[in-house]
Amino acid sequence: MATQANSVPHPTLVEVDPFMASIIAGILISQHMQPSNQDKQVFKIQCVDWTGAQIGNNDYSDDIRSIDLTKIHNLSGPIAIEGAEPGDCLVVDILDVTPFEKMPWGYTGIFELENGGGLFAKEFNSKAAKAIWDFKGIYATSRHIPGVRFAGVSHPGLIGTAPSAELLATWNERERGLIAQDPHAVPALAFAPEFKGAYIGQDLDPELLEKIKTEGARTIPGREHGGNCDIKNLSRGSRCYFPVFIPGANLSVGDLHFSQGDAGIITFSTSIIKGGVEKFALKQPIFLPSPVDPMYSAKLIFEGISVDYHGDGKQYNMDATVAYKQAALNAIAYLMKIGYTREQAYLLLSAAPVESHVGAIVDSPNACVTLALPLGIFEHDILPKEEGLEKIDFGQCAIRSDGVI
């Protein structure tokens, strides 16, 4: 008979309140161990959204506008794995990623040019905007972007081991070098250690605190340890191989994505491959994707090249970033033809399971990048038609209460 006695839930190693910033955030700690964990035990980690619950389920984007970005990313961890040593490979099975039952929504935001920026911060002179996504089982819909429903590709936006002191020093040096090229750039070129806003979460030795103040790398970009890579294919069901830089590996995770900014629960198991860094030539994590990513076989694909033809027409040399931007802007222009506002289109591309491929970076001077929009997420048929595209009024996403867009 099925009994409670023979039914042992997987333990939750980190519990958080998704309505409050969690106690661990913003800085990776390289020498501090936390709940130790047996090989191959399945366990769960709860995560607040990356902002620490700063964004609300409402119809204005004022919270996006005034967000305090010194507080990001709210992470859960680090989790030390007994026996992991520098040079080993930490194998992490991302077994599941689910939202909190009590919080069946998430959001995607466009940040202000001066506070957060983003891909098109300059091009659009971005004003805060957002879309709230309602989670309905495997699907997300939004009252702010009607007419679409998509199966989420649930994944941790940020996951990584902790760096060694040496690696941390390398990061700080190279990023400071970049900042020095244009210290007052808006948006900033990179972000130096910043103690304000950071939660360390423990009573720490004053000397260590001082080190963190000056050396604690921001979690904003992904790096050699993984980190904030936002790789949608690293989704639930994936197996990821991380390089280990310090004893215990110290795995941290957060910034869960269903749509994009979501609190939730991630289920893991871990194991160690001794000497895996050398065995697999690991300079950065490698992974096996999940067998259960959404399959929308019918797509409309947009191309872009490294010429800023949506802007000043400038020719770049094999620049895949410029090419990617053109492809995205082509997609946005198309979505506007069927009735979405520019902001809705931009938010949709940030949340839906679009796929951007590097076509080629070989034919000087133009890199070619494509962006594929799955047709199955739209309630209407958006295919090109002889008679043109039907334009529907989809309203607008959540914007600032002062109406500025």
Next chain:
Amino acid sequence: MATQANSVPHPTLVEVDPFMASIIAGILISQHMQPSNQDKQVFKIQCVDWTGAQIGNNDYSDDIRSIDLTKIHNLSGPIAIEGAEPGDCLVVDILDVTPFEKMPWGYTGIFELENGGGLFAKEFNSKAAKAIWDFKGIYATSRHIPGVRFAGVSHPGLIGTAPSAELLATWNERERGLIAQDPHAVPALAFAPEFKGAYIGQDLDPELLEKIKTEGARTIPGREHGGNCDIKNLSRGSRCYFPVFIPGANLSVGDLHFSQGDAGIITFSTSIIKGGVEKFALKQPIFLPSPVDPMYSAKLIFEGISVDYHGDGKQYNMDATVAYKQAALNAIAYLMKIGYTREQAYLLLSAAPVESHVGAIVDSPNACVTLALPLGIFEHDILPKEEGLEKIDFGQCAIRSDGVI
């Protein structure tokens, strides 16, 4: 009864000898019409390989080393489509792409740093190398890269409509601007019009010839009309929507890819959507991919960020090209662990159905790009294993007869 009378083959509009350079090549001609073509007729176009048959099915790379790159790309066309007007959209169904029965092979080449270059020309100080791919139905194998067999994603590397005089002028101006930044760069930043080597293929008016000499854009990069985009997903079965810039559209095609440099036959049908450029906001072609691309669901995925950690460790700002290179170099390092030489690994990534995704370009300063290697193309199990990777001797690809690599 089945009879010849009721079985009409699809007409071949352009015939070529795959063992000779074809008569039309290297320059897109904007005002010259060729075989006119009815709406929706299925027709075939034969294409020499992009070099004009300069590369042989042999075991040295000397032909790659001494290739005359002024002669590329060998194209077939232009095909004028009756009724197509500037501002229209030319819908092209790429119905099939097949090799010549009499030439069941193709090749992938690494070009010399000083003659052709390529993605890692500088990093590797590239010397000529190549792999010959034998076509066996839908598969390709290579005696130069043993242990792999993959289903080709047959597609035209280069396909596009002809530019208007205005668009051509824009191209020339912006690319000359780039060249001017470093006119003696090796490899070159971009390529100015070059009459040497170009086949025009007709007795042309001397005035027109003179214009071509000075204004005929090289076909090397993809541009707003399509062109040499090398998009693997634009494969047989795709439907592509091209902007039309001149009366008749003047479609040209070449550089067919099964592996990479392949002569072959492409089957088309076309139609026109009046005013499609405005209807679909077309700044560059858009397309619907084929339902029959190879599906290798099990993959090993490599990550890269915009730090040149395989080189001098320099930090770049959101540079997807640098990130893409790191991902590719990580894959090459892994493939070397299982026994491939660096050259074999590089050639394999250029030909096999790998897929590179832009993970994210939002988290300053690091763009994140991934490269997915399909596991099903390998005869051996190449998954990471506790005991490490088995290293097999796969020999070497075709290299220069002087043995320099």
Next chain:
Amino acid sequence: MATQANSVPHPTLVEVDPFMASIIAGILISQHMQPSNQDKQVFKIQCVDWTGAQIGNNDYSDDIRSIDLTKIHNLSGPIAIEGAEPGDCLVVDILDVTPFEKMPWGYTGIFELENGGGLFAKEFNSKAAKAIWDFKGIYATSRHIPGVRFAGVSHPGLIGTAPSAELLATWNERERGLIAQDPHAVPALAFAPEFKGAYIGQDLDPELLEKIKTEGARTIPGREHGGNCDIKNLSRGSRCYFPVFIPGANLSVGDLHFSQGDAGIITFSTSIIKGGVEKFALKQPIFLPSPVDPMYSAKLIFEGISVDYHGDGKQYNMDATVAYKQAALNAIAYLMKIGYTREQAYLLLSAAPVESHVGAIVDSPNACVTLALPLGIFEHDILPKEEGLEKIDFGQCAIRSDGVI
């Protein structure tokens, strides 16, 4: 800010204790309404496993052997949908299917020839056996069938609307006719109404009780209303269109499958299409499958024809059931070559995401059916090899405590 106030969980309309039989089971009630439900509201229904918690997470199959099958299926419902009328179509979105957090396991059982039977009850003279599946996020593994791990295709084995009195009469008549052909067959040809074991769950009018005793169709087979169809593709993310036979439609659900016999929670939303039965020619439900079914592209496929060559060699006439059995027996024989016992192989085929296709039923006298085994679920490479298959000792599944198999 994210607050509890703006985060409303989806309501749970039916709550159950997965360790106890639920109050509604075994009989579909055609005229009785339960919790009414608004159009398009997302709601959750909890379900005990189909046996009502009779099977335990242990290492003997004695509970399978002595199972009381008069008590199945334990269902949750019926849910009346306001406004649904006979002739309408009830659209049910199966938004999610998840296990209980407190019960992260399920099972697959082989039933005794004399108590439950099953596909190969006679061929194998079946003795009770089982495998417990441990749920690890999207994956299931079993200590009873080592060497495999598969992504579940979570779906309700049983889901359907309630029949009208007329339809119920038709069922009873035709099934009694079949039983009459061989009333003492083992296993039984079909199952007549059986009051013993049935939970009705309400204080019912004695007259109604009497009707149920004699007319309440068993829930064992699927029928025109859906019911116990065990269609794996009707998985979370699917949209199903049910014919409505009585006012309110009265949807019931149970027998959730991750592996096979699993308690869990199903998330729904519903809507009504007036007159849908006529509009869509609905004789039985139709559905749109989910975009997130597991994709294991590499498979080993077994064929079968309608000749019982695993048994007495008898030739059947276009019998897809016989053909299906041969394909399954071929797969079992293969799995035994790599080290699984017959029981393990049989259980594995019942739980893993295998896919059986009807190849052809046209070439008299042999129907052809195939069964595809996904290679990606095995830890070892099971492909046919020149040197033969490596046989590994995988132990045995849970068998009877008296050791009889």
Next chain:
Amino acid sequence: MATQANSVPHPTLVEVDPFMASIIAGILISQHMQPSNQDKQVFKIQCVDWTGAQIGNNDYSDDIRSIDLTKIHNLSGPIAIEGAEPGDCLVVDILDVTPFEKMPWGYTGIFELENGGGLFAKEFNSKAAKAIWDFKGIYATSRHIPGVRFAGVSHPGLIGTAPSAELLATWNERERGLIAQDPHAVPALAFAPEFKGAYIGQDLDPELLEKIKTEGARTIPGREHGGNCDIKNLSRGSRCYFPVFIPGANLSVGDLHFSQGDAGIITFSTSIIKGGVEKFALKQPIFLPSPVDPMYSAKLIFEGISVDYHGDGKQYNMDATVAYKQAALNAIAYLMKIGYTREQAYLLLSAAPVESHVGAIVDSPNACVTLALPLGIFEHDILPKEEGLEKIDFGQCAIRSDGVI
């Protein structure tokens, strides 16, 4: 340089004229060898359509009506593989399947109840009808079934090794037994050896001729050697493992399918695994499917159970054939709602890449079978809609010149 000298086409071992019946047909010869073939050489085999060119590309079905079915199947082969011995496994790579360039069409036919029959011969009291499919690269369209275009799943309908004398005797005995149950059934239950119409293709010894007359099994059904299994997933790119029954294996192939009845060219390579029958427990071929089958992820799925509710309402016991028929009839009814005639719908299901799954054969008395219709093959949106389905006039397929349907 690419030259003819270094470009050797794959040899064609069997050449046929697709407009004439070929010289080898109708009977598998178990002891006679033909062009011998080296291990792993790639080679091509040309095949007439299965009827031997009896069907024409025209708009009446009179040729289907009066077809001489004693002449089928027209096969190419047998091909003896040197070194293959009974008990070995013949590995056949089906590398490609293409139509003749000079015959870019095929057909699907409904046969008369009295001459050929078919799945619904009795239910529909079938009269001859057909659809001609025009091949346009990877796609097929039909003037007889407008509104659809699908990517073909090119595969050999019939492929197999030759039986041994013992196996042949078994076939004859069991099939004669079935025929004896109802010798005058229409359509026939099975087909005894029939010399009329058979092409043997060589000057044979009179004694052997006599044996063939009385023992040569008809090629109509698939059997243990493979044969006419019509498995769409055994498509180009597949690798199939055949049991070998006689020295040389004697592989025969024909009945190529793009749509359904198509002449064409198949490309093979072969190898032998000694003792493979025992190694892999081969009672019938097993195979690895191709990585390039069409992927139409959006589908509409129809269910069927083993109750003939489209006919007399009879209850069958776990009969997957009856269930399959109901699913197909449900699909046909749906297709008629959108404007196709019953004949068009029936022909479409026979040719398009539909997929029929055995849902379950365990819940007595009803087996459950599903049939999935890919939505992407239709030009119009055929999804169920609140307002019902739009009915379009698609005309009719090719019917008899006397107008009888």
